Amino acid sequence: MNSLPIASVGPVMRKEFRQIRRDSRSLIFMIFLPAFLLLMFGFALNFDVKHIPLAVVDQDGGRISRELAEKFRTTEYFDVKAELDRTGDVDGLMARERIKAALVIPETFSEDLLAGRSPSVQFLLDGANAMSGTTAAGYAAAILQSYSQKITLEAMERRGLGGLTMPLKTEVRVWYNPELKSARFLLPGLMAFILMVILTTSTAFSIVREKERGTMEQINVSPLRPAALIIGKMIPYILISLASAHLVLGLGWVLFGVAVKGSYILLLLTMILFLISGLGQGILISAITRTQQVAFLISVLTTILPTFILSGFVFPVRSMPAFIRLVTYFVPAKYFLVALRAIILKGAGLGAFWDQVLFLAGFGVLTLALSVVMLRSGGEDGRKRGRGAR
């Protein structure tokens, strides 16, 4: 009699661990799917463009034109796949996707240059993939610009203006700095995304399953308090998600070279806070749904979309319209992401993102408190509706 509510957390937790262990599919879902997603996204969401297959049509064939072509040959951005005589052949190769770009140096190139006229060079691009197309155009423009500067300087030297330096020195600088690999930006976002989706879905499932099977009713008639039930369910899922998060961190380090620069304790703290809000959301979803299918649908809609679009994972929050920016305040992943990027990439201390942690904690407390209330009253509502239907 009158045992403290905390005492009944133990049996719930042990039961939950046993159930998760027996259900090997969900265990794999929770631990390995995140790692798998990291691999998928890490390699697929790669905005770096390199080794673009290129054809060179050198109609001039002189020393200078060959020198220009050489510039394209020696960079890692382009791979010269074909050397053609006629511009007409470019079409066929591009249609068959053998090449993505072509450099056409006209017959009069050397002549124009020596005569002091501005020669034009044609750069043809496969625009089917807008993203890599623009990137390739950027590389080409940069290479051509640096080459044209070199020629200008040489010409001036020849005219006796030796020793002159250009007031502005341009280097081949690509918008996508190859040193800053996409994976480095993506890793924190992926962590948030993966943890949120997996955790929310699993929690919602574990409770809705109890409703479907009737075990929730058995628990409701027992003296077990909703808070004890929620805490007992939370602990196993938080531990498993933490394990999963560490797997993602490890893979990020091994495969993408993303090491944690900042404090590990801070990282753990923000992760736990974030996980609590994800759990709370899962419990809230389970309170308003009665079948696993609906729970799954709502979990996916309320986690994948906001975490992907509204958290700053892919699109910067700063550049969103005011209204959408307002909405992002309700996406816990947003706070998590800022804190995570600060810890992992910049190695910043708590001072740099304490407000984010505060928001995250507030969010966690709010969803948990709401879910305790909802679990009780929502359960009763469900039963009322169930009765009416019979």
Add this chain to the structure above:
Amino acid sequence: MPEYSIEVKSLTKRFGAFTAVDGISFAVGRGAIFGFLGANGAGKSTTIRMLCGLLSPTSGTASVGGFDIDRQPERVKRVIGYMSQKFSLYEDLTVVENIRFFGGVYGLAKRAIDLRMPWVLEMAGLQGRERSLTRTLSVGWKQRLALGCAVLHEPEIVFLDEPTGGVDPASRRRFWELINELSERKVTVFVTTHYLDEAEYCNDIRLIHAGRIVAGGSPRELKDEVIRNPILEVASDRAVDALETLQKEPWVLETSIFGTSLHVSVADEEEGRRLIRERLAGAGIVPERIDRIVPSLEDVFIHKIEEQSGSRGSGEAAP
């Protein structure tokens, strides 16, 4: 110690415009096997849910084990056990794990659970299957295990909501033996069922129909007091035709059909026999036999429900 385990006064529950339970009152003595009977949707489950502290009544009061269900639902939950037709066990846990979990939920210490374990296993006949996953057990086993889990913490009162649904007759019999054992230990058993033959096992019965209690008493009392008129069983292979013929007669108080025979309620046995033969002969039906029978509870309830709905088998008023 209160005289009654459960006391219900004018208990009412409305869902919007629908009145599921309409001002019912009754009391259940300690150690009684109390049968709460009625069709699906009659208000049985709503009543049980209110008594278990899951639903708040719209009006009226009830006490369970001496605690008010509306003001002290948490106290109520500690003194009751509950088991429903769904046998809410964790299918992916083993027999022992289920027992440990429910013991833990009721705040039993590990030692206390260990002490109760052999009793539950023996009661459910699950010795040797302790490590089996619950989903691999037959329905009868699950049912007994669910009962074992519901009484692990030795509650004063057990609520059984249609516990025998979907169980074979042999398991049902065995289950009722367990209920009798509980009753002998002074545990009050509140059981709902729509199997009327099971109601014969109860010491006290209430029949609920459309949210109201329409009959109550022990099975004996119900049969003796409610059915004052003799009931004749008319066996015929043309039972439906016979029913149609007799229903029209003013001297027939009630008729109902049970397979290939009719139950006909009449004011006088000899007169009834004569009239039945005469009328059926007129319709070309020769009954195989006509016997006076001891009314079953089913006869009682048909009588009561028809009386309640005002649509009697015959047009004559009740005597």
